[in-house]
Amino acid sequence: MLSRYLRLHHPARTGPVRPGPAGSSPAKPSPEPFPRGECAINASTSPPAVELRGITKRFPGVVANHDIDITVRSGTVHALVGENGAGKSTLMKILYGMQKPDEGTIAVNGEQVAFGDPGDAIARGIGMVHQHFMLADNLTVLENVVLGSEKAYGIGGRARARIKEISDAYGLGVRPDVLVEDLGVADRQRVEILKVLYRGARILILDEPTAVLVPQEVDALFENLRGLKSEGLTVIFISHKLGEVLSVADEITVIRRGTTVGEADPKKTTAKQLAELMVGSELPSPETRESTVTTEPMLTVEGLRLFETDSEGVERIVLDGIGFTIHKGEILGIAGVEGNGQAELVEAVMGMRSLNAGVLTLDGRDITRTPTRRRREDGIGYIPEDRHRHGLLLEAPLWENRILGHVTERPNSRGFLIDPGAARRDTERIVREYDVRTPGIEVPAASLSGGNQQKLIVGREMSHLPKLLIAAHPTRGVDVGAQAQIWDQIRAARRDGLAVLLISADLDELIGLSDTLRVMYRGRLVADADPATITPEELGSAMTGASAGHLAGGEDR
């Protein structure tokens, strides 16, 4: 049906592009009762694409959505903003049929609907790109795309042709026969969008699509969104990056604590105002520069190389020729598109991977062959990128999580025995000092929200007065309030001589916090920059490999 739609809006293109069988096939998903095409052009008179009225959704102990009202006009980009846990994703999952509302009604194109599962929503022309990608790594792009909609074009040649057609029409550049596993984040994002288009969706939900993209990729995505909009599709878009929201949205709805608190016109609103609407406080800024950098090196990395043999026995170079020094009181930021070796660098410094070559020196001592535990005892603190995988025992109570990673250190243990009493007392202290919102220290870590989990981790690592802190995406997915708190803690420790290796995808955070910046591309440090002068755009272009060497002037260190 998208092809029919394409015909409407690209009369020049329809003839040659569409291969016969796809267009003439009777097996297309036909049950879409909503009016199409013309109405998109004349949005104001047609019924709204989506109308949510009085939506309430309760989870055990949490009201995720409470009496939410939203109207999304057809043919617009509608942004949804709100703090972490405000209930945005839940609301979208309800609209997409993945969860059932406890109360409230949904109308799509003026028609009241009730979705039993996503299949129903898809049949109504709704498609969703989830906050976390919904792709099966071990299947090909083609298989991922056709899954669930095999009736439309089969699972073979016709489907492949159709995918190529859509991919070409929107410049997505998707190759149908590669395994998803081999794709980078941006490619996966495009596959997700293609999945939605393949189903002929006319209402697209994008939940935090830009969280993992570099600026250039974000721009490309927005270009795609504008294209879709111009063709009459409706886009619902969620992001924590308010600048983006203002640049792309036609309308903005703000959600706070599970309910709609207001709407904003992007043309008349600033990011600051929007943030205030969201949290009732000012948008904190990572700026406030005062150099605390000393000349004493804390961590030196020289000639680091790392290979990896994958399951097929093919050897890949993951890190090559990495060398840098972090001084006491310095924050070294590493910028880079995800998957270019940052995670491996962190693991190498933590001792979780053995090096193929290179020397690591911590505070004058060679730690190249030191095991992880010794490194932690020697003063490396670690805020992992994936807190669920690397930072917490989700099923264990908070006080056991406080012991994790520091089991050999006071107050957690004496000699070979652990000291539960002291650990519990210290956990209470962390909960107090770091403002971890929890009813007690006996609850499992899984029942805390992501932001509070992160605060617990930061508190734990800081409690052991590290010399070097490895902070990987320390504020990812954390809302503005908690973000500011975490930044403050890092800055305070830097003042006391802490050295920090900071990895982040949030370029504002990176530029705002770092004393020195390096750019990582394909396992190498290809460029360096001065955070005082560099702009996110310049940094972003270096991250894609477009520029190398020293960026944008400033003093060389």
Added chain:
Amino acid sequence: GSSTTSDSGSTGGSGSASSSSSGGGGKTKGVGMAYDVGGRGDHSFNDSAARGLDKADGELKLDSKELTAANGETESDRVQRLDSLAAAGYNPVVAVGYTYGTAVTTVAKKYPNTTFGLVDSVVDAPNVDSMVFATEQSSYLAGVAAALKTKTGKVGFIGGVQNTLIGTFDAGFAQGVKDTKPSVQLTREYLYKTDPRGFNDATSAAAKAQGMLDKGVDVIYTAAGLSGDGSIQKVAGKSGAWAIGVDSDQFQDPALAKYKNSILTSAIKNVDVAVYDLINSVKKDNKPKVGTNSYDLANNGVSLATSGNFLSDVQAQIDAAKQKIVSGQIKVSSTP
């Protein structure tokens, strides 16, 4: 006798009546039977023991109790089984199978007034009847038959587990073959060295037999309990090949009815005779039969079956061999 299930005779008193008293009365209660794995209805030596019981039961109207071992039991399970029978006053208590050896030693000491029967093993105690069977003698005859019947000049022996008991079958068979026709080539195989699964693994026995048949062996003697069924089937699948059964007359075994025309003969162990003797001695003659009682060709404790009449052409030679054994002219070794 298969109409009786293990429910039979359950009208007897409960086990809790006299649990710690030593020595049962002996007059009121009947026989306590402790079977090996498989129990009554196994078409093998348990069944044979049960036949002995049934025969005595028919004559004396006993009130008996039958218990059966399970797979993977331990010594204490067997002790407890015998103990509970003796404690409940059953007399005699018959333990079917060599696995009960140690248990009988223990329990017989505890109940000196009860007579215990033990099949296939020897316990030296004043109140134990150790019933041993000269299976090497019947196996010798089987060997004679095999040597006379083979056309390829190759015969085979398959044992379930390589232990002393099965060794007697092996030894007798080998000697019988050799004495009859030295040129005949004997292949001997065991399913397992020690694993008692060897008596319950028809699949392995079938494969072993097939391997032998493929190498030209045309008479196979299998001493491996239930596993033997597998080997007999394979033999039946090859025309001209013969199987020799063991323990009971397997020609008569309903489970093997389809293959009976390939069952040349069986080396029979008449456990029923021994069990019947013991029961009679206790219940009728009041003079318990104790000590080691050997059942051999001479007293018809073991024999070679003739059902099917496949041996009629060589019966004379077999009878001659039997005579020599009975007269002591031939000494059959019981170790291979």
Added chain:
Amino acid sequence: MKKFDKDRVLLGLAAPVLSVLGALIVTGLVLLASGKEPFHAFHVMLTYGSKSDSQVYILNKATPYYLSGLAVAIGFRMNLFNIGVDGQYRLAAFFAAAVGGSMSIPGVIQIPIIILTAMVVGAAWAAIAGVLKVTRGVSEVISTIMLNSIAGIVIGFFLQDGRLGVTDKLANTITTKPIPPGSHLFNFTTQTDPVVGFIVFAGLAGVVYWFVLSRTRFGFDLRSVGRSDSAAQASGVSVKKMVVVSMLISGAMAGLVGMSTLLNQSYQFSTDFPAGIGFTGIAVALLGRNNPIGIAIGALLWAFLERASNGLEFEGYDKEIVGVIQGAIVLAVVIAYELVRRYGLARQQRQVGAELAAAGSDDKQEVTA
């Protein structure tokens, strides 16, 4: 806070009670379907199973089950599935018996040597699976299954005349040389049969298990690997080393399984040495939820059921029904625990939510959860 704890106790009791009830219902239905009266059967099991000689029997039987359960549970705590306890304990008991039979020195020295041999052999056999897992990535489920079979064959090889075995002509078995009486372990005499002395060691093993896992740094590391190996790795635990070490410990514990039989009952390893206890251990560990007390209860329950089966047979029931009960109990236990766990988690979240909502009312800045 007081009420909180009481609820937790109730919650803790709910699962076992539910599962035993479930199993009884299933069994009752099976009995009914086969035309038997279930209540009388249960009555028989109870009265027979609680007689004094039954109690001794149950304790003696439960001792190896308990140790086997502990051995399996160590693996479970690490997310390792050691199906190989069966092969480990048999091989261990065999070599321990061979060593014990070849010496004749004072028991105080010889008994420890025998036990140590068993632990070392069990550990070594288990270590093969551990090493294969960490160096070659072979799933321990597969390797331990294979190693069980191989263990049986190894025993078969050595348990022959002229190697480590002696043929017992009368008993039709091949055994190792008997351990001299001076090295028999003490027993506790009771009015009926003696209770095996090794039960003391089993109890001790349980205490050590509890202490090491919940009170030591090592135990903390081990449990963290079981909960999340990636998080444990990041926390500084060498997961590979931990896999091997815990397999070693599990195997050493498995080595103890056969010791009550060897040192208290048979004094030699023969072809009818009890087999299959390693598999019983899996069921027992599941029943006991890897908790030392729970495992003890599981082992006793299992032994009770086996004992009761004899009573059933005596009363004219098919004792095979006990196999049905055992299966039903294990299944009912895993389901009941899962349901209770889920209920508990939901309750916990409700609590977190409720307390935060209470806190949140005076702090308007934070979000829902």
Added chain:
Amino acid sequence: MTATATQTPPPAAPRAAGGKGGRTRLSVPVILLIVAAAIIVVSAVRAIAGADDVTSSGQIAGALTGAVPIALAGLGGLWSERAGVVNIGLEGMMILGTFFGAWAGWSLNPWMGVLAGVLGGMAGGLLHAIVTVTFGVDQIIAGVAINILAAGVTAYLAKRIFNVGKAATEGGTPKQSPPIEDIKSFTVPGLSHWLSTLEKHHWFLISDLAGIVGGLVTNISSLTLLAVVLFVATFFVLWRTSFGLRLRSCGENPVAAESLGVNVYLYKYVAVTVSGGLAGLGGVFLAIGTHFYLEGQTSGRGYIGLAAMIFGNWRPGGLAMGAGLFGYADSLQLRSGSDSVHALLLLLAVLLLAMAIWKYVRKAYVSAGFALGFAVLLAVWYATTDTVADEIVQASPYVATLLVMGLSAQRLRMPKADGLPYRKGQGG
């Protein structure tokens, strides 16, 4: 354990070496070449060592008989694990298959036995599905419980059913069913005979081929043919239909499947139930092959099927190879192949030598050294002995499995969400 099956995408690091990143799937001609080379090497070894049973038709037929039940159990495991449910209960489902197959096979006819055995296995599978999918119990634990339950239930029923009345008079015992009729088997007329004549000449290569082919075309049970059909059908259904795509997606990323409207529970239920049915069929094969239900008949074949499946990298072709390997080794030991195993020492030495050369060429000198060392050791062993101990023959299937797993396990990849609990509406 609360973890859901969603992950953020792992970084796709650049591949520095290896160009396109060869996920090299062997093409058909390459496989044929390898098979041909293998046969030539084996027949050379056979001729040198004079161990004719290595490729005899009896050995091959035995291998096939041994392989089929394992392969069917493994195929069951494949269905279930492709849908994300680990099924260690295969053993129990096989036991159910032997019991119900023998019951109906005896009281009705063998084909009804097949049906009943499959249904029995499916009942076990359904139970596993209920416990793991609906109740979300740990899958390994549930499987163990099902194994215990199946053994208990069948032992009880066997006593109640096979030891009484007509069954008992027809040869049933508490541990054995009365005999089942044979199921139809096929022999390619003429060909078999001609091949067996060829085989008897013990010519290099020709007799080996004749033996192998002969073993595969003589006296083949209809159940074996059924098993072959099921393998082909499984491949087709799972990899060439949309049903299969959906099923596999449940094993890779159930939350993604759910988000596209796939009813994950349904597919898991279907997969696990089919899995039980296949394992049950494996059980029936055993029962009909021996013509009896025997207690303990499966003796761990369910687990070995699982091993074969993992060995085969969760694919039908690989699984068939794994099962074949095990069946071959098992057949060797059952047919008392002391000579054959002795000959295989030489074969192994040759293979290790080849591996040493390969490793040397790839500059993996340490592995090359190890391989060479072992090759020499084996060759010396071969040269200085005439046979190998029975125990080594007996252990060969298990040791072979361990060795092969040790050599290949790291290249395996299981379905990503295999074994993880999944709950509807909890993902994302």
